[in-house]
Amino acid sequence: MFVRTTYATGDPAKLDPAVRALATDGKQQLFQEPGFRGAGLFVDREVGKLMTGTWWEDEEALRASADRMGELRARMLTDFASTVTVDTWEAAVASRPASVGEGARFRLVRLSFAPAEADTLAGTFENDVLPRLRDMGGFLGGSLLVDRAGGRGVVGALYADRDSLAASRGPVAALRGQATAKARATVQSVEEFEVVMVEAVAPS
Template identity: 55%
Template sequence: MYVRSIYATGDPAELDGVAEALRTEGRELLSAQPGFRGMGVFVDREIGKLLVGSWWEDEASRQASYENLSERRTEMMAPFAQTMTVDNWEAAVARRADTLGPGAVFRLVRIDVEPSGIDLLVDTFRDTSLPGVQKIPGLAGLSLLIDRGRGRAAIGALYTDRDALTASRGAVAAVRGEITAKARVSTSSVEEFEVVLATAVPHA
């Protein structure tokens, strides 16, 4: 599967209106596009950050949807977004629970990796880290996204609630250290968001 992420920052006072528009009209527009497989909307209301991820069956569907919805997407984001970055990813690993209730939260870890080391990172994550991480209480979904051309990766983790996310920080920090040592990568950022929408996606 393939993923497009949109990361925007702006005035926190304008965030909720745009997030709600994406949750409702945005989801409807994306669902009508061929190859659509799922969507997530995540917010940091205190700082004013918005993260939107959409999942696609293939690269062609991802690109076509971007072009088809370009004008409407710009209109929907305009009230909030003062900065906006669009990235494209390949989903190397995706594990997701079927349902999430109110209060769910999301952690995003951005990783820098040499393009030649992408496969080692994927293997390390899938074979060494994933079995232990999946046992963390409250973990409701996990993904590893990769960008082979630019030497980047992103690990996304869904938790059932804020308490579960908070309790997981120590164990997850240890996993990051393990991945860093075995796959020779570096962590560039760790961010946490509230979940506005997270639909189920097929496993990868």
């Protein structure tokens, strides 16, 4: 699968109307798109950050939706966003819950790596990282998205609530250090978000 992410920042006071629009009208439009396979919506209300991820069954579906999704972003984010960054990724490893409960949290880790090491990173995440994450209380699912040519990646992990996210910080920091050393990757940033929505759509 392939994923398009949108990362927007702006005035925290203007965040909630954008979130409501994306979670209602935006969600409705997405479900009408050919090849759409799910979405996530994550926010940091204090700072004024918003991130979305939309999942597509293949690269063709992702590309075919680009213009319509661009129009949707412009309509939904204009009043809130002062900066908007859009990226596309290959889902190298994905363990996605069908949905999450109220109060769920999300951790995002940005990585850089030598393009030749993409498969090493994917293997490390699938075989070393995910099994240990699954043993942690409150872990719901996680994915590794990569831009092979650009040597960039993001790891997203979902937790059931604020407490399980907080309890995971120490163990995950140690695991992150071990995994990035093995995969010869570099951590660029770590962020945490409130989960507004996670939806997964089974192939028809």
